[in-house]
Amino acid sequence: MEPMFDNKRLLWLLALVAAFLFGPYRSPADEPNASQGTERKLPPGELGRLVQLGREIVENTHDHPLSKEFVGNSLDCTSCHLDAGTHPEAASFLGVATAYPAWSPREKRVITLQDRALNCFMRSQNGTRPPVGSQVAVAITAYITWLSTDQPIRMNPDKPLGPNHVPPLEQTTGDIDRGKTLYEDNCAYCHGDNGEGSDDGPPVWGDESYNDGAGLSRVPKLASWLKVAMPLDDTTLTSQEALDIAAYVNSHSRPKFRLQDHLPEEGKAGVYNGDGR
Structure with a gap:
């Protein structure tokens, strides 16, 4: 009498059970991480072009033709978000999009990923907040969202921080x-x-x-x-x-922040970014 399962059939059955219980196998190379960075495949068509544009703006914010009018100093996004946000620890963009919308204690409201990115123009870059829905805003957030591909959404009810945010130090005082x-x-x-x-x-x-x-x-x-x-x-x-x-x-002088000096003109907080009629 033949055995019910030969080795090949047994392996096939085990693979089928594993797929049912755990889902399809995904190797580390398929995930967005520090070593892979932005090497994952871009989306096709216009979306992929916009993601690539977002990375270019992140890397050259203060002199990129689309973003430089909104920047008031010599910093780029990647000055703090190292390696265009793909560094796993230094203000990483990896997984950030999964945390939004999020509660923001500073703004005292729930904010979107686009809000968070645009607020950096006012503070870290000492400039003017780009309009919501502008090409700059959509490109940067498309790029950041792409770096969160396939990661589970876990909106943050406490702070606008992603899963790889910089952990605070136990000490707080410096000399x-x-x-x-x-x-x-x-x-x-x-x-x-x-x-x-x-x-x-x-x-x-x-x-x-x-x-x-x-x-x-x-x-x-x-x-x-x-x-x-x-x-x-x-x-x-x-x-x-x-x-x-x-x-x-931080003991040295730097520009003073006055919110009203960093907001867009009246009526330009948002834009309609469609070409359709």
Whole structure:
């Protein structure tokens, strides 16, 4: 009598059961992650073109022809969201779109991903908020959403943060004097002796840097980012060193944030972006 299952049939049956219980197998190469970054296949047609445009704006925000009119300093989105947002820890865009709509304690309302991206133009880039529905707004958020492909939606009821947000440090206080020495030893080569920036790094204080309404203007927030992002490609700072450098950097002058100075003209908060009649 033949056995009920030979080896091939048994393997086939096990694969069928696994597919039923766990869904189709998806290898790590199929997921958006730090190593793959933006290598996943673009959507076809106009959507894919818009996603690519979004990445170009993220990488060249302050001088891209579509976004430069809304930027008031020398920073690009990728100045903080390293590797065009594909860095797994430094203000990562990976998975961010899954957290929206989200409650925002700062705005005291539920905001969309588009709101969150456009608010950065007002604060981190010390510029004017682009209109909702504008090509800049849609392109940037299309790119960020593409980096969340296939990830489950988990809207955030507490804060507008995605699953890979920068974790806060346990300590919160830095020393400016220690920070000055650490900055000179670790940061000045790229960011300038006077924080003015260079070809290798953006300005970190002064008129061409973020204003005092940006998240990074708060020492604990900047320190937690420094801990996972700097020095670039060699993140060796201790938590205390990151706090000391953050205290020193944020002890310098930077533009003052006044909300009314950063909003679009009356009637231009949103735009109709369709060509149809």
